[in-house]
Amino acid sequence: MDKNNLPEKGLNLLLLAAAAVPLAVAGYKAFKKVARKSLRKSLKDQVVVITGASTGIGKAYAIAFAREGAKIVLAARSTDKIAELAREINRKYNVETLAVTTDVAKEEDAREMIEKALDRFGHIDILINNAGIATYGYFHNNNMEDLKKIMDVNFWGAVYCTHAVIPAMISRGRGKIVNISSFVGKRAVPVMAGYSASKYAMGGFSESLRVEVKKYGIDVTVIYPTSTRTEIVNNALDKEKIKFGANIGMTSDRVARETVNAILDNKRDHVIGIGENIALSINNTFPSFVDTVMRIAPKLMIND
Numbered sequence: 001m002d003k004n005n006l007p008e009k010g011l012n013l014l015l016l017a018a019a020a021v022p023l024a025v026a027g028y029k030a031f032k033k034v035a036r037k038s039l040r041k042s043l044k045d046q047v048v049v050i051t052g053a054s055t056g057i058g059k060a061y062a063i064a065f066a067r068e069g070a071k072i073v074l075a076a077r078s079t080d081k082i083a084e085l086a087r088e089i090n091r092k093y094n095v096e097t098l099a100v101t102t103d104v105a106k107e108e109d110a111r112e113m114i115e116k117a118l119d120r121f122g123h124i125d126i127l128i129n130n131a132g133i134a135t136y137g138y139f140h141n142n143n144m145e146d147l148k149k150i151m152d153v154n155f156w157g158a159v160y161c162t163h164a165v166i167p168a169m170i171s172r173g174r175g176k177i178v179n180i181s182s183f184v185g186k187r188a189v190p191v192m193a194g195y196s197a198s199k200y201a202m203g204g205f206s207e208s209l210r211v212e213v214k215k216y217g218i219d220v221t222v223i224y225p226t227s228t229r230t231e232i233v234n235n236a237l238d239k240e241k242i243k244f245g246a247n248i249g250m251t252s253d254r255v256a257r258e259t260v261n262a263i264l265d266n267k268r269d270h271v272i273g274i275g276e277n278i279a280l281s282i283n284n285t286f287p288s289f290v291d292t293v294m295r296i297a298p299k300l301m302i303n304d
Ligand SMILES: NC(=O)c1ccc[n+]([C@@H]2O[C@H](COP(=O)([O-])OP(=O)(O)OC[C@H]3O[C@@H](n4cnc5c(N)ncnc54)[C@H](OP(=O)(O)O)[C@@H]3O)[C@@H](O)[C@H]2O)c1
Pocket: 051, 052, 053, 054, 055, 056, 057, 058, 075, 076, 077, 078, 079, 081, 102, 103, 104, 105, 130, 131, 132, 133, 153, 154, 157, 180, 181, 182, 183, 224, 225, 226, 227, 228, 229, 230, 231, 232, 233, 235, 249
């Protein structure tokens, strides 16, 4: 072997690998697109219950599933908003809709909403636990009422709805529970202890449930979006402390699109965003370093 040719051969191999990786990724994406196209058709006439459907990500879910021909149950506290959205998607996509005024933090409301959906459609294919609120500020300045409220809506709201729907899914031998957590449910950030805790709780709840209900034909998917341009900041319990506005991050439509794909791919969980996935890998390898970097976050996020 001519040793002088070795660097050249190495370079050629490197160039080949550099060309092969994007080609393989493009091929995989094309394959996924074709595979999802036929799966997409299966969403037609499925009954999808969405909590927190009056605005933001929940509204985007309602539109995304209606576009696929699903029957939509919209649940939130704002009666007028969900009624108007129900009419709008019924008109635009010619799908059946049901709007149920619901405060998911109240167990009886959550159970009644699921019962009304079952009465109307006979079964529920997909439950999306999306309703959520946020709170910011140093933990030592948080009041207990706000911290409890966050858990009541974000965690207990999902638990109540899931507990109400599971028996019907078990007896039917199929169903999907989709829980909307957050990037901060994978890597908590300072001045969001209560919110982060509620989103971690959702992840733990889902991980246990997923294994339990698999034998009944029920799948559990957790979605981890990062900053999304919605009303969440304006609706936060202590919004006067917050320095940043509602106009940062990804769009609700992107979150909805990626969630539909994650459901079609039957993923156990999905962290949205390449940068976010890289950040989590860095965090898993160097958590103390990330802790140090995070010390700057309170200054950027809140007026303390
Ligand atoms: N935006 C982000 O940056 C981001 C990032 C990661 C995860 N998420 C999660 O995504 C989900 C949706 O948030 P979003 O950004 O779309 O916020 P949003 O625009 O503030 O919408 C929140 C939705 O939840 C509903 N809701 C609040 N409290 C409720 C209750 N007690 N019972 C029933 N519904 C209730 C609201 O409707 P009513 O007020 O009419 O009840 C609204 O429809 C939340 O779980 C949030 O934690 C958001």
